[in-house]
Amino acid sequence: MILLGVTSNAQLDRWWTHYHYRGNPDLEQKSIWFEANADLSSNRISNTITGQIRSGGKISLAQTAYLSQRDPAGVTRLGGGVDGGMWYRSYGSSRLHWHVGAGMTDRLYGSMRTGLAQLVLTGNGVYEDQTLSLGPSWFRYLSAQYIGGGVDLETDGLILGVLGKVIKASRWHEVDIASGSFYTAPYGTSLEADLTGSQFYTSSDQSKLSAWYGTGGSLSFFMINRPAPGKMLVSAQVQDLGFIHFGGGKKQDVLVDTIFTGLDATTLLESGAQLNAQGLDSIEALLNLKSTATSRAVFYPGNLQLDMIKPLGEKFSLAFQVRQAFVAIPPKVRLGLRISAGEWLGLEPYFIAGGLSRFHTGFTASIHPGSRLQLMIAYGLIESQIAPNSSTTQTLNLRLNVLL
C-alpha cells in the first residue's frame, strides 16, 4: 500500500529481483521479505533544499537562487517519506501459497506550480514585475499502518496472485489549490494575489501509533511468468486499489482575492493615526477560511507496475521497470544493469526517469551468500553527495529476502 514509494509492495518484487540479481527465476521455498525505504524526490527541488527540509535546517537564498530561473508556470513535484514492511510467503506441495504481512508508511507527495515553490522558498522579492502561478497544486500526506494477506497460484508457466490489506490511518492531510497567482509590481508598490483552494486534515493530537482516524482496505493483483533460464521474466502488478474512510476531519476552503498597495497614507494624514500593526490575527480568519467538520473517503492512488528482466549471459542482466501511479504524476521508468561480481554478489547501476523526479541514478548491491539469503541495498544518495545543488532525488532502500 505504500504510495508511490520505491518499495511499494516490494515483496511482489521478490521474483524479479531474485531472477535479476541471482539469475534464478524460481522461489520454491518459504520466504520472509523485509523492506525499508527512505526517499525524497523532486524534479525541481534540489537535494540541498530537501535535505534541509528533511533535517529541519535552514534554506538559504543562495540555495534557492536557481529556482528563480525556472518557469513559474511549470510543474514542481515533491515526494518523500519513510516506509517499511515484512511479508511471509508459504510454500508447500500445493500450488497455492499464502502471504501474510504487516507494515507502515509515512509519506508526503504532491505536485505544484513552480511559482508556488518559488514564493515559498525564495519570497516574492526576486520576482519583481512577474506573476507567479500558485495553482493548480496539490499535496497529500499519509501516515498509516496495515496488516495484509493473500494467495498466489503457481502454475507451470505463471504465478497469479492477489493480496488484501486492512489499513489503519493515523494521519491524513490533503491540500488542493485549484488556482492562484501572485503578482509583485516593480519596487513592490503593489501586490496582487488570488487563491482558491481547500484542505482536509485529520487531528494530530494522538501519537501516530495509537491514532486511528481512518480505516480502509486495498487489493493488489500480480502476475509473473516463469521463464526458462536465460529467458525474459515479466512481472505485472496492479497495486493497492482501495480507499480509506476518515470518520472525522476538518475541511477548510480558502478564497483570497486582494490587491494590496500599503497603508493608506491619506487616512493617516486625516486621522493622525499611528502606524501600529498589531499581531496577526488567526490565519484562518484572514485567509477567509471556511472551516467545516466532515468525514470523507479517500481513494487510494494505486500503481501499475511492469518489470521485465532479461539476462544477458551469465554476467549481466538487464532490468526494465515502468510504473504509473493513478494520479497526475508522469510514469516512472527504471533501467538497471546487473553485473555479476561473483557467486554471492551482484552490482547494478540503475537509472530512473520520470515520476516525481526528472531522472535519478543509483547503485544496487545484491549480496546473496548461499542459497537462502539475499540482501539488496539500493543506494541512491550518490547524487546528493556529489552534486546536491543540481540533483533532486535521494533514496535509500534495503530489502532482505530470507528463504526458509
Add this chain to the structure above:
Amino acid sequence: MADMHYKLRSNLALLMGIILVLTFGCRREFGLPGVENEILTPILSSKLSIGEIVPDSLQTTDEDGFVTLVYRNNIYTAGLGSFQEIETREFSETAKLQSLTLGAQSAERSISLGQVAQEMGATGEFIISQNGNNIPIPPITGLTHGPIPVDGSEFFETVTLDSGYMDITIMNGFPTAMSNVEFEIRNESDNSLIGSQTFPSVAAGTTETQTIDLAGKTIEGSLIGNILNFDIDGTTSAVLIDTSDQVIVTVTVRDMKVHSATAIFPAQNIIEIGDTSAMENVGDLRITRAKARSGTINIRVVSTVEDTMYFEYFVPDGTKDGEPLFIEEKINPAPVGGSIEKVFQYSVDGYEFDLTGQPAVNHYNAFYSELTSRIDSTGRVVNLSLEDSILIYVQLSEFLPEYIEGYLGHTEAEFGPTSAPIDLFKHFESGTLEFEEVGVSLGVSNGNGVPFDVELLNLSAENTSTSNEVDIDFSGLPNPLSILGAADLSTPWEESWQLQATSSLNNALNIYPDQLNVALRVVSNPAQDSNGLNQFAVDTNTLDAYLDLDIPLSLIANDLVLSDTLPLSVGGIERLESIQGGTFYLVGKNGFPLEAELTVAFLSPDGQELVVSEFDGSMPALSTNQQSALSWTFDKEVFDQIRLANRAIVKAKLNTLSTTQHQRIYSDQILDLTLSARFLYNFAE
C-alpha cells in the same frame, strides 16, 4: 485605521498563510526548516492632492482649480459674567400657637323629677307617690342639685384659653316652670371655679342658655357642675306627675383660642405666607427671568411643637416641564420640653423662574414663593403651649443661571495680552515661504442679546521657537468696534472688518507664527440703559473674536522644511526580528511644482534619534509622467533600531521650481507616492 490594519495584516497573512498552509500544512508534525526569503511589499501608499493635505474646511477652490487656504483663528472667546452664582436672602417665619384653635365640644347631663323629689322631703315623697296621677304641684324654693359630672376628657385634658366661651343650656322637661336657677361649673381636680350663671326663669318645656366667658381660664376635661339653687314655681291646676321627666343640662365649650393645651387638635394651617425675596450678588443686573443650570432651595425648620408638622413650599412662577416647583415635607414632633431641627435641600436644576415678583409689576431680581405649614388631626392628645413655636427659614442658594433675561449689566474688562495658538504653520520648520497675496479680516460673533464695545489694544503674531514677533497693523479698523446684540439665541450678530495691511501680514506669516498675541478691552452695555429689560443671554453662547486668513496658494518656497511627528509602533508585527536587512523604496510621481526631499528620523521613547533615513535623491517637481524611485538600503542593525522606535519625524524639504516666480497650487495636482520595502527575511527553524 482599522481598515489599514486589516489591509496590512491581510497582505502579510496572505504570504504567511500560503507558506504555512503549504509548508506547515502538509508537514504539520515535521520540524520547519529555516528559510531565507526576500519579501517585497508595499507599506504606505498615497495619492495626495491639496484636498487630502488640507481639509476641505480650510480651503476653497476656484473654477480653474486654484486653491486658496481659508483659515480662521480664534483670538478671544468669553461668555457673560452674568452667569455667576446668585442667591436670595434667607427669609424666615415664626408661627405661634395663638393661631391654633380647638373645635367646639359639648357634654350633656340630665336630672329627673324623681331625683329632684327625693331631695324635697315630705313634699317630694308626696309627689313621688302621685306618680301617674294628676295633681297640682305646689311652689317649692331653695332646691339644690349636684354635683353633676361633665366629662370632656375625650377631647382635651386641660386647656388654658386666651379666649373662648362655655354655653350652659337648660332644657326644662318638668311640668312646671323653674326659676332662680343658679348654675356653676368647676374643674374636678381642684374644684376651681370656672364660672357660674343664673337662669331667672325657665318655663316648662322650654330651653334657656347662658354663656360663661372663658378668657384667661383653665379648664379641664373632667368638670363638675352644681345647681346651687333652683325654685319650682308650681302649678295652679292639676298636672300629670311623671317622675321620669327630666331637666337636661348641656355644657358646650366653643371658640377656643388656645394659650396652652393638652388636647386633640383638629387639622389646621399654622402658617400661610407669601414672600417676595430679593436676589443677591446680582450687581447692577436686573433679571426678570432666569433658568437655573444649578441651584438649591434650602429649608430649615426648628420646632418645639409636640406634634407632627407638615409644610408645603410652592413657587408658582418657578416651573420645569410646565410643572411649578412644589415641595411637601414634614417634621416629627419635638421632644417634651425640647425642640427638633431639620434641614431639607432641593435641587432647582432646570427650573425657570419668573423674577418679576408677585404680583408682576415692573419688578426684577424678585423671587416670590409661598409657604404653608399645618398640623394634621391625628386623634391623639398632645400638649401644646403658647411658648411653643415653629421657625422656618427658606433660602435659594448657589443659583447658577444658564439663561437670563432682563438688563444684563454694565461691565468693563481688559483682556491680555494673551495668546491664541495658531496651528497653520505647525509643520513648518525652516526655510522661506513667500505668498503672493495674503488677506486677513477680523470678525466678531455675538451670540447673546447684549451690546458690547470691543477695543483692540494690541495684535501681533509670534513664533515662540524663534522668539520672532511681528505686529499686525490694525489701524484701519474702527476702534472700538461696536457689537450689537444677537436677534435671538440661534442668530448671532456677526460682522467682520478687512485689514488693509498686506505687508505687515506677509511679514507676520513668514515667521511661521505659532500664536497670535492679543490685548483688548470689552465693555458690555456701553450705553448703560438699565431701563431696557429685554436683553437675554445663555451661558453656551459667547462673544467670539477671530482672524480669518485667506491665502491663495501661489508661493515661492526655498528650502522650506516641513516636519511632522507620527506615533510609530512596529513591535506588534510578528517576525520582524527575522528581517536581516533590505531596502526601502520611495516610489512616486509628483504633480506639485515643488521638489521634495524626504527624510525620516526614528526616535526612541526617550526622544533619542535612533536612525535617519538616507534616501538617494529627491522627488522631482512636476514629474507626473515619470515615476521616480528613491531607495535606502539598510542592514539588520539599522532595522533593529527602527524596531525600537515609537515615533518618526517625517521631514520634507520643499523647493519651488522657481525662486522668483510664484508657483500656483491647483486642486488636481497629485503626489502619488508609495513606500515599499524589500525585506531579507530569515525565518528561523
